[in-house]
Amino acid sequence: MSSDKLEKSDVRRAWFYVAPALLWTMAFFIVPFAFMAAMSFASLVRRKIVYTWDLANYLEFFDKPYLLKGLFVSLEITLAVTLISVVLAYPLAWIIAERVPKRLQRAVLILAILPFWTSYVVRSYSWLLLLSSNGVINNALMGAGIISEPLQLASTTSATIIGFVHFFVMLLTLTIYSNLVQLSPNYKRAATDLGANTFQTFWHVILPLTLPGIMVGAFLTFVLCIGDYITPQILGGNNELVLPQIIMLQLGRRADLPAAASMSIILMLVVTAVYLLCLRWLKMERT
Amino acid sequence: MIAHRMTALLSWTYLLILFGFILLPVAVLVLFSFQDGTLPIPPFNGFTFRWYAEVFADDKLMAALRNSLTVAICSSLIACLLGFFAAYGLSRYRLPGSALQRILLMAPMTVSYLIIALGLLVVFNWIGIRLSLWTVGVGHVIINLPLCFAIIYASMGDHQKNTERAARDLGANGFQVMFLITAPMLLPSILAAFFLSLTFSWDEFIISFLLSRFDVTLPVEIWSLLRSGLNPKTNAIGSLVFLLSVALLIMLEMFVFRRRSKP
Secondary structure (H helix, E strand, C coil): CCCCCCCHHHHHHHHHHHHHHHHHHHHHHHHHHHHHHHHCCCEEECCEEECCCCCHHHHHHHHCHHHHHHHHHHHHHHHHHHHHHHHHHHHHHHHHHHCCCHHHHHHHHHHHCHHHHCCHHHHHHHHHHHHCCCCHHHHHHHHCCCCCCCCCCCCCHHHHHHHHHHHHHHHHHHHHHHHHHHCCHHHHHHHHHCCCCHHHHHHHHHHHHHHHHHHHHHHHHHHHHHCCCHHHHHHCCCCCCCHHHHHHHHHHCCCCHHHHHHHHHHHHHHHHHHHHHHHHHHHHHHC | CHHHHHHHHHHHHHHHHHHHHHHHHHHHHHHHHHECCCCCCCCCCCECCHHHHHHHHCHHHHHHHHHHHHHHHHHHHHHHHHHHHHHHHHHHCCCCCHHHHHHHHHHHHHCCHHHHHHHHHHHHHHHCCCCCHHHHHHHHHHHHHHHHHHHHHHHCCCHHHHHHHHHHHCCCCHHHHHHHHHHHHCHHHHHHHHHHHHHHHHHCCHHHHHHCCCCCCHHHHHHHHHHHCCCHHHHHHHHHHHHHHHHHHHHHHHHHHHHHHCC
16 A cells, blocks of 8 residues: 555656646735735835835834824724623523523524625625615614614625624524534533532533534634625715725726735734634643 | 523524524525516515526526536546545655645635636736636635645545455455456445535635636626626525526535435
């Protein structure tokens, strides 16, 4: 067998299988990434890209308050979304796993993530139907006589957060549910036998056991949320731009590829930093 | 007993509220796609299929729909094929640096789509390749290849090795083993990888947006529809996409997961 003894013809054949995927990844991911990194050290001089090999773009980013603010708005929104989504999704996943009869669980779960299957762009748009000044919510509130003037709900940071939370509650419910049902029922039985009530069992046994799974889900939420352009663009209005919006602005209006590239690198570094933080935290949790 | 009832009541209330939050936007989207009026907001004036008719009469939307399907199917096929080959090579042969190769193949999964799109944009600009559906497809293969590779690689266990060895002993050559023995045995995970990348490509926006010019995919076309504000036609195309995705989901459930659950 080839894995026991490596023959020359086997190596050649193995390369033949692996090479196409490797070449594709090199050509259309590694090389473009290197190009983009190089581009981030270039500058736009009279609408022409000049490779100056300096840190001008990065320095400008930390120098201009409206650019730096984008990063902070991004972090703020992403942290809020991650926190709210976990807090909302955990009880839902728990109820589906513990309270809903076993044979109905799959159906209930599918229903809970049904809007996942609408197009991402359309999902944000459908929140616009609810939140706009003449939309469903304002209509209902005015109809009930609670308010007399429509509230400004759309084109706000809150609208962005609501749109995001809607998406990530579904994602997290799915991941946390799969974590909960994988737990052996023996843990719960043991805790009950030792005299813990439902709350104590949950707080001291179930929650710590599912924490690594929550962290994975939360990290996924963080990464997808901080890199997203669509939801803030449709729901957020023009007051508080997030970093991806600012990146797209550089591309659109000014065609400033170097600036866009440098900001993308910054965005990537932030995600990497958070990843390393999470990794450390998870490792400490385990020991 | 009373406390137990209370928590049960609380649980069901919470479930209902969250389901309301999750399902309300889609319900409103679908309901107002039938709106007999020009605005998809209350009051609901009555049922009409007018907006669906407009969607089907819209050449640009229909072209975008065809483009999306073409790009999704072609890029998923390529990603699956490349992923399958790589998974086969890396699991059946011991190559020098195979750990590094696995990391390299998975790398595109760790960066955001925006960065992948920007990188490709820079390179295509530099070489002077015109943006088209082809460039979008190249980008979609990059985001789906790690996924296809990971899924197929994970299911290539040792238990298929014996069957492959038997086939080889009976005189099958390498390709025959791969296509007649390995691929059919792995069909469920290959199909899962294919359908999953199909849905990712179908719904992908930022790469399609940055790497296309005249021919666009459906999410990009819907994006430009949004500029006209609230419009029942957008509801109609949104509902149609929803219907198509759910149909795909049912197909996945029927052909892939059911088959897998049987031993």
